[in-house]
Amino acid sequence: MELLKTLPAKEVIYSFSTLNPPVLHIRPGDTVAIETYDCFKNQIQSADQEVAAIDWNEINPATGPIFIEGAEYGDLLKVTIDELEIGTQGVMVTGPELGVMGHRLEQMESKIIPIKDGKAIFNERLHLPLNPMIGVIGVAPEGKPVSCGTPGPHGGNMDTKLITKGATLYFPVFTEGALFALGDFHAAMGDGEVSVSGIEVPGRATVTFDVIKGKHSKFPILQNSDGFAMLVSAMTLDEAVKTAVEETIDLLLxxxxxxxxxxxxxxxxxxxxxxxxxxxPLVTVRFFVPQHVLDSLDIQLFS
Amino acid sequence: MELLKTLPAKEVIYSFSTLNPPVLHIRPGDTVAIETYDCFKNQIQSADQEVAAIDWNEINPATGPIFIEGAEYGDLLKVTIDELEIGTQGVMVTGPELGVMGHRLEQMESKIIPIKDGKAIFNERLHLPLNPMIGVIGVAPEGKPVSCGTPGPHGGNMDTKLITKGATLYFPVFTEGALFALGDFHAAMGDGEVSVSGIEVPGRATVTFDVIKGKHSKFPILQNSDGFAMLVSAMTLDEAVKTAVEETIDLLLxxxxxxxxxxxxxxxxxxxxxxxxxxxPLVTVRFFVPQHVLDSLDIQLFS
Structure with missing residues (x-):
């Protein structure tokens, strides 16, 4: 029996790029345990810490990249999230110019949120349910490097709460080996991520890779037991919605x-x-098609 | 025992306006059964009908207006949807310039969709689950009349699938009596209503009215057993989201x-x-706050 390959959190990238040297080579069918820092590279550990004083060059680290043998331009990389474990302490941050309420805030603030007994302890009264998810996940993009803080056709910072245990993602492959990485786990987040942060936590994801030859998608696609979603990032929500709907229809036709x-x-x-x-920097929407529609039409995507 | 008041579908308005003469006067606490045509005023009844030939001046009728005694400028009108019954045949329409895919369509098309055994019979293979909902619901707006096809702070064509049996809505009152009306039922619709129509059906809603003095909201608020939502319409999704989040925070603070x-x-x-x-003409978003958050903070809205 082969031991599970583990990639430690210290193997960080701050942008998705064809220029990043791979830190692990694997084959289709392989499973890897990938450890991650939180989105602040674990720099905020206590409530009395000065948030503005952390190193803002070390934001949104992703662990990788992983070279998947046989993946080539024009293929799809299939990534199944088998397990998603999160740390025991989360942190949230907000401040001026950040998120939807930035114009109402006068200083950077952080909040330490213990994760205990399956809840996020926001304060004494508010014990929030967890929905652990992966914020940053993707492959090297076409063209120039893209910061791990920005989403796009390559994935990246899509901050999509459906990216969780049991989900399968399909990414367009733009370069040999795909160069996959992930990071930015959230213990909980609502759709929108309106303050600019979820409950940011370090963690460990166990993922299985496969390469699908001869199939293509312009954007990442997520599949789970409820159906599938086309994940599109753009300058505006309105533009992203239009693209996501049209791409979905062209996929199904x-x-x-x-x-x-x-x-x-x-x-x-x-x-x-x-x-x-x-x-x-770009917003992200999804167009979701329920599984009962696929079942009624006998559609099995990419098979 | 008082018989339930019934308002027939023929009492139509095509715009919400302070100028519309009320067709029914009621008191806070009263329950009314309101009958409605579908959004085409039941003009499309068979598959072979020429859609472009219908009278497009008779689109989006709402039944009303109802004058609620005691409702004055600055109050909230509370509307609880006790029952929502829909007809046995629905219709969908799409065409050039309509909806998200209008640029890909060359002619107006309609589709008759029987409603049978709790399903919408889209075709032989696709029997879709129903989620009956009210598309147009609101009060007379401040200022000029607003077409029943357009949403706004007064409600109107919000096309929000949470507006269904069991939901309670709070509308800002802009004129004496509020002048409430509703119409545009859908047998089923997904968030977005991307083709420009849901499965349009006639029907009958049973609603109970109340007036809340001394409380205000800039936008309609929906409450159900899962939580509450601020309903905001604007020129863009991005603008509507920002407003909905900020209004919600200012409501809760x-x-x-x-x-x-x-x-x-x-x-x-x-x-x-x-x-x-x-x-x-304006898009509609909602910001939803789950009930467990309200319960943890002991918040009962408008009480």
Whole structure:
């Protein structure tokens, strides 16, 4: 029996790039345990700490990159999240110019949030349910490096709460080996991430990789037991929604004998436009298609 | 025992306006059964009908207005949806310039969708689950009349799928009697309403009215057993999201001893930005706060 490969958190990148040298080579079918710092590289550990004084060059580290053998430009990288473990202490931050309420805030503030008995202890009264998720996940993009704080067709900082245990993601591959990395776990986050941070935690994800030849997508796609979602990031929510709906319809059309008009009606009756985050350099939305629609039409994506 | 008051569908308005003469006077605490046409005023009844040939002046009728005694400028009108019954046949429409896919469509098309055994029969294979909802619901706005096809602070065409049986809505009152009306039921619709129509059906809603003196909101608020949502319509999704989050925080602040910074973090961890529709003259979003947060903070809105 082969021991599980583990990638330690110290193998950090701050941008997704074809230029990053891989720190691990694996084969399709391999499973890797990937450890991560929180999005502040674990720099904020106590309530009395001066937030502004941390090193802001060490923000949004991702662990990687991992070179997946056989992955080439034009393929899809399939990534299944088998396990997602989070640390025992989270932190939130907000301040001027950050998030939706930045114009109402006068100073940077942080808040330490213990994770205990399956809850995030926001304060004595508020014990919030956990929804552990991965904020940053993706592959090397086409063209120039992209900061790990920014989302795009390569994935990156999509801050999508559906990216959790049991989910499978499909990323377009832009370079040999794909160069996969992930980080920025949240113990809990609501759609939007309106303050600019979720409950930021270090952690460890166990993921299994596969390469799908001969299939393509312009944007990352997420699949879980409820259905699938097209994940699109853009300058505005309005633009992202339009692109996500059209890409979804173009993905589904070849699997059906429906006209564009008919499938548009179906998506209006049963598909869901949803917001992932509104606070990063590009915002992220998803268009979700429920599994019962796929089952009724006998559609198995990418198979 | 007083018989339930019934308002027939023929009492239509095509705009919300302080100038519309009331067709029914009621008192706080009264319950009214309100019948409605579908959004095409039931003009499309069969698959072979020429959609473009219908009378497009008779679109988005709402039934009303109802004058609620004691409701004055600055109050809140509380509307609880006790029952929501829908007809046995729905219709969807899409075409050029309509909805998210309008640029890909060459002609107006309609589709008749029977409602049978608790499902919407989209075609032989696709029997979709129902989520009956009210698309148009509101009061007379401040200032000029607003078409029933447009949403705003007065409510109107918010196309929000949470507006269903069991929900309570709070509308700002802008004129004496509030002048309430509703219409545009959908047998099913996904968030976004991306084609420009849900599964449009006639129906009958049973609603109970109350007037809340001395409380105010700039925008309609929806409450159900899961929590509450601030419903904001604007030119863009991005603008609507920002307004919805800030209005929600300003609504909650007086109920708590939290700072703006702390409640912003709480809303980031537990609040949800959601899309209602992206296809009307203004788009509509909602910011949703789960009931467990209200319970933990002992908050009972408007009580």
């Amino acid at each position: 070849p699997y059906t004998d429906m006209s564009v008009s008919e499938i548009t009606m179906l998506m209006s009756a049963a598909g869901e436009t949803q917001i992932s985050q509104v606070v990063d | 007086p109920y708590t001893d939290m700072s703006v910074s702390e409640i912003t973090m709480l809303m980031s961890a537990a609040g949800e930005t959601q899309i209602s529709q992206v296809v009307d």
